Amino acid sequence: MPTRPPRHSSLAPGSNRPRVGRVLTTLAGGPEVVLRLIQVCEQQRDYGSAAGYLRAALRRLPEHAALAEKRARYQALGAW
DSSP, X not given: OOOOOOTTGGGOTTTTXXXXXXXXXXXXXXXXXHHXXXXXXXXXXXXXXXXXXXXXXXXXXXXXXXXXXXXXXXXXXXXX
């Protein structure tokens, strides 16, 4: 029986982890890039990774309003 390729295979969890780490370390492209990355994780229902990226971004930009708002939502859902 043939196997089907994973859905969104180009965005499969773990496929770009080293590159993602560099984005978070330098915040290259600004916080908007990290917010988009979090959104992609949420769309894939990978909430653990999304929360991890959010934590990493907040360490670099603790006062960023959109990141703080997303953190509040995660806390309200018990995903923090």
